[in-house]
Amino acid sequence: MRRVVRGFWGPRQESAAELAARWSTTLDRFARLLPELTGTWHTVPASGSGETIRPDEPSLLAALRTAQAADDWSAADGTSLRLLADTAAPGWKVELAALAGGTPQYLLQSLVATIVSPDDAPGLPDAELLAAVAESWDPDHGDVGDRAVTSALKKEAGFRIGTPSVGWVGYLSAGRAARTPSDALPDRRELRTGGTLLTIAAPGDTASVVKAYQALKNSGALEPLPQPLTRPAL
Missing domain, CATH: 3.10.290 (Structural Genomics Hypothetical 15.5 Kd Protein In mrcA-pckA Intergenic Region; Chain A)
Structure with a gap:
């Protein structure tokens, strides 16, 4: 896999x-x-x-x-x-x-x-692998997924390559996490970066990933960084 x-x-x-x-x-x-x-x-x-x-x-x-x-x-x-x-x-x-x-x-x-x-x-340990990346590099956003996740997001939710996304697990910086609807994604953990790790679905469950992506996109949590880029995170 x-x-x-x-x-x-x-x-x-x-x-x-x-x-x-x-x-x-x-x-x-x-x-x-x-x-x-x-x-x-x-x-x-x-x-x-x-x-x-x-x-x-x-x-x-x-x-x-x-x-x-x-x-x-x-x-x-x-x-x-x-x-x-x-x-x-x-x-x-x-x-x-x-x-x-x-x-x-x-x-x-x-x-x-x-x-x-x-x-x-x-x-x-997908969540811990993403936590390792997040706590080492302090990113704006991150995810864990595969080609099936990307394909489902593109076909069912209008995802565009190069824009923020989530997979089975997602990471959002503090500014993005502040826009996240807490009732829609209850399985969350704040990391020492101030950002939030979201455990969304088991590998292979693309339907749950699409649903979470749509909720996050509607809340503004997946808004792309404005270009020209001037800061590391939203």
């Missing part, structure tokens, strides 16, 4: 050292939640060969600086880093990719984790 765990936010200038700290926290949290990971990662550059790195801040800082040394790097857009995990079990693939630290006016910053697991694997 394939799922994506995502967080998105607006412009927030950060140094390579600050990004390395966020990356290290993320990888540490994922390692605790996914015992199939061995603890080593491979960089996946846009061109050329990657390297094996440990999930500590010095190693990640070096990888980020290597990315920034590329000819096409733009400080304004942010620093892109893509990591593929070593796994201890067959049938698993875990990849994390982030674009962060920049201040573009029309491009969201993001962290996207793609997790492929065997069909007979026990249920994954």
